[in-house]
Amino acid sequence: MTVEQSGRRIGTVADRGDCSPRSKLEQVYMATEVHAAYLDIILTRYGHSAGKLLQILREVQEYSGYIDRAAVGYLSSLLGIPRSRIESVASFYSFLHLKPNGEYRVLFSDNITDRMLGGPALLDQMCQQLWLQPGKVSEDGLVSIGTTSCTGMCDQGPAMLVNGRAITRLTHQRIQEIGQLIRNRTPLDNWPADFFRVEDNIQRDGLLLGNALACGAALRAGLLQDGHAVVESIKASGLRGRGGAGFSTGLKWEVCRNAPGAEHYVVCNADEGEPGTFKDRVLLTRQTDLMVEGMTLCAWAIGARTGFLYLRGEYRYLLESLHAALQRRRASNLLGENILGQPGFDFDIEIHLGAGAYICGEESALIESLEGKRGVPRNRPPFPVTHGYLQQPTVVDNVETFCQAALAVHMGAENFHAIGTAKSTGSKLISVSGDCPRPGIYEYPFGVSVREVLQDCGAVNTVAVQISGPSGVCVGESEFERKLCFEDLPTAGAFMVFDDSRDMFEVARNYVHFFAHESCGFCTPCRVGTAMLQQTMDKIAAGHGTRYDLAEIEDLDRVLQSSSHCGLGRTACNPVLHTLKHFRPAYENKLKSLEFESAFDLDGSLARARQMTRRNDAGAHLKEIG
Numbered sequence: 001m002t003v004e005q006s007g008r009r010i011g012t013v014a015d016r017g018d019c020s021p022r023s024k025l026e027q028v029y030m031a032t033e034v035h036a037a038y039l040d041i042i043l044t045r046y047g048h049s050a051g052k053l054l055q056i057l058r059e060v061q062e063y064s065g066y067i068d069r070a071a072v073g074y075l076s077s078l079l080g081i082p083r084s085r086i087e088s089v090a091s092f093y094s095f096l097h098l099k100p101n102g103e104y105r106v107l108f109s110d111n112i113t114d115r116m117l118g119g120p121a122l123l124d125q126m127c128q129q130l131w132l133q134p135g136k137v138s139e140d141g142l143v144s145i146g147t148t149s150c151t152g153m154c155d156q157g158p159a160m161l162v163n164g165r166a167i168t169r170l171t172h173q174r175i176q177e178i179g180q181l182i183r184n185r186t187p188l189d190n191w192p193a194d195f196f197r198v199e200d201n202i203q204r205d206g207l208l209l210g211n212a213l214a215c216g217a218a219l220r221a222g223l224l225q226d227g228h229a230v231v232e233s234i235k236a237s238g239l240r241g242r243g244g245a246g247f248s249t250g251l252k253w254e255v256c257r258n259a260p261g262a263e264h265y266v267v268c269n270a271d272e273g274e275p276g277t278f279k280d281r282v283l284l285t286r287q288t289d290l291m292v293e294g295m296t297l298c299a300w301a302i303g304a305r306t307g308f309l310y311l312r313g314e315y316r317y318l319l320e321s322l323h324a325a326l327q328r329r330r331a332s333n334l335l336g337e338n339i340l341g342q343p344g345f346d347f348d349i350e351i352h353l354g355a356g357a358y359i360c361g362e363e364s365a366l367i368e369s370l371e372g373k374r375g376v377p378r379n380r381p382p383f384p385v386t387h388g389y390l391q392q393p394t395v396v397d398n399v400e401t402f403c404q405a406a407l408a409v410h411m412g413a414e415n416f417h418a419i420g421t422a423k424s425t426g427s428k429l430i431s432v433s434g435d436c437p438r439p440g441i442y443e444y445p446f447g448v449s450v451r452e453v454l455q456d457c458g459a460v461n462t463v464a465v466q467i468s469g470p471s472g473v474c475v476g477e478s479e480f481e482r483k484l485c486f487e488d489l490p491t492a493g494a495f496m497v498f499d500d501s502r503d504m505f506e507v508a509r510n511y512v513h514f515f516a517h518e519s520c521g522f523c524t525p526c527r528v529g530t531a532m533l534q535q536t537m538d539k540i541a542a543g544h545g546t547r548y549d550l551a552e553i554e555d556l557d558r559v560l561q562s563s564s565h566c567g568l569g570r571t572a573c574n575p576v577l578h579t580l581k582h583f584r585p586a587y588e589n590k591l592k593s594l595e596f597e598s599a600f601d602l603d604g605s606l607a608r609a610r611q612m613t614r615r616n617d618a619g620a621h622l623k624e625i626g
């Protein structure tokens with residue numbers, strides 16, 4: 001029996017579109033054939049492929065609110081993989097749950113910019129309103145409230161996710177209304193549409209955002225040349241990856257094209273998890289065709305038939321419009337078989353949705369996730385260009401890189417090369433947030449100074465800008481003439497502004513918490529090191545820090561730099577070291593004059609013993625002894 005045959009759509013009240021509590025009969029149905037029937041539909045959609053495990057689990061959760069034991073057992077038998085593997089994958093991704101987690105799952109974005117806009121007070125308000133503690137599920141199973149890493153809405157925060165759907169521009173009034181809607185068990189589809197509006201906030205356009213190319217124009221220009229010539233053209237344009245590392249795009253395509261393999265793959269990295277970065281969100285909304293055209297040109301150049309768009313789970317709301325865009329292109333013969341009449345040029349794209357794991361932005365972790373596994377970075381070399389998806393040659397590029405590649409092919413390598421600086425050609429999208437009256441997306445030719453961006457967004461009394469997110473650099477006032485480009489300040493796009501009212505120690509503490517939360521735990525130096533770093537910063541914040549702790553952080557950095565498996569661990573100490581360089585007093589004001597103090601409050605832990613012995617004199621306190 002299928003769900004359609006049963007004549008009922010089963011799911012949580014919140015997702016389901018009716019307000020009635022589940023009847024006993026319904027619960028029985030859920031645990032039996034309808035449940036199995038729905039799982040069958042999902043499994044069929046994904047060809048009963050264990051490689052699609054993450055997508056299957058995500059859909060199971062969308063259907064029933066969490067992944068229950070019965071579902072794990074059923075999937076295990078039909079996919080032919082052990083239960084332990086399914087549970088291990090599900091437990092890796094923060095948006096997946098193996099236990100009931102509230103029909104309404106509320107997650108407040110915990111980036112520093114959300115905090116600066118009052119996020120924590122709104123979280124407290126909601127917890128009080130719903131009589132709930134953060135991280136707990138209400139006794140009636142109605143709601144859970146927690147925090148999540150940056151949701152990519154820093155230009156319109158504070159933001160939250162409710163059952164994966166983004167709500168922006170939160171205010172006390174809006175929180176009041178949301179609390180009421182939850183109490184009334186109003187299905188999400190009946191909440192005011194305005195709550196879910198995500199603005200593009202394009203403040204300055206340029207070569208990319210201002211382009212008026214007709215759909216298919218860049219692809220038609222590319223198909224006039226053979227694959228080799230397209231690679232040469234991208235190389236000559238000087239295009240470098242926009243995802244952060246700045247590797248030569250043409251060179252990457254060339255190595256992949258020349259790598260032996262039964263299949264070649266194109267992957268678009270739309271995981272955009274670096275706090276403060278939201279430019280890919282806007283490109284996915286406004287330049288979908290250009291991005292797909294870049295992917296299709298890459299497929300032409302390297303000889304791929306399959307592409308994947310890895311979309312971060314926080315951007316789930318874009319899924320339907322992206323599917324529609326792909327469908328339109330298929331209908332126009334811009335995707336599919338014999339594209340634009342080129343015999344044998346077959347290429348299509350699947351969308352793969354992430355589930356709340358920042359590390360999956362790292363290209364080899366992303367590929368693991370695409371293969372339905374935990375998103376743990378691979379040993380490199382070999383690199384994805386030769387051993388990527390299913391160990392086949394794979395190009396992984398950022399959303400913006402594919403857009404720029406399409407532009408470069410259309411306008412010609414020479415014209416593209418003429419824009420920007422010698423080693424950073426073309427333009428760059430900057431995501432501006434924080435202390436400024438005009439946050440949003442700004443596009444500039446590479447080489448723009450930090451000061452120019454600050455002037456354009458109207459920032460005043462700025463003391464620091466965090467460039468390229470927590471893993472990037474913090475520049476102080478003395479460095480505002482520095483340029484955004486690979487020769488000076490490379491950036492994936494984040495530009496977080498802090499004025500003189502901010503405590504830069506707290507900014508760094510937020511970033512350190514982010515790294516500790518997002519460490520995938522695979523290697524000990526990072527797993528333990530990021531936790532130690534977090535503890536040390538919390539200890540300083542609590543007034544127990546000493547100079548010894550600052551020296552410890554520098555030692556920790558040396559260990560993490562030299563022995564971490566991937567970039568997350570290697571950059572985890574950056575926020576502290578950079579803010580220490582510019583804002584040492586912000587740390588020193590919080591330090592005790594002692595040379596060392598334990599992170600463990602020994603005197604505090606003896607409080608119970610003092611109570612039992614009815615002693616509270618000086619001699620009963622450790623600090624007073626000796």
Ligand SMILES: Cc1cc2nc3c(=O)[nH]c(=O)nc-3n(C[C@H](O)[C@H](O)[C@H](O)COP(=O)(O)O)c2cc1C
Pocket residue numbers: 240241242243244245246247269270271272273274358359360361362363364396397398399401402566567568
């Ligand atoms: C921890 C970590 C997270 C990353 N997150 C992203 C991301 O969200 N988006 C992205 O495009 N690249 C990200 N990268 C970089 C990718 O590994 C890879 O270099 C990039 O997708 C290559 O594309 P590009 O050459 O077009 O920049 C991340 C790297 C690391 C180490």
Ligand code: SF4
Pocket residue numbers: 359376377518519520521522523524526527564565566567568569570
């Ligand atoms: S450095 Fe951190 S994030 Fe990277 S693999 Fe090791 S534990 Fe995972």
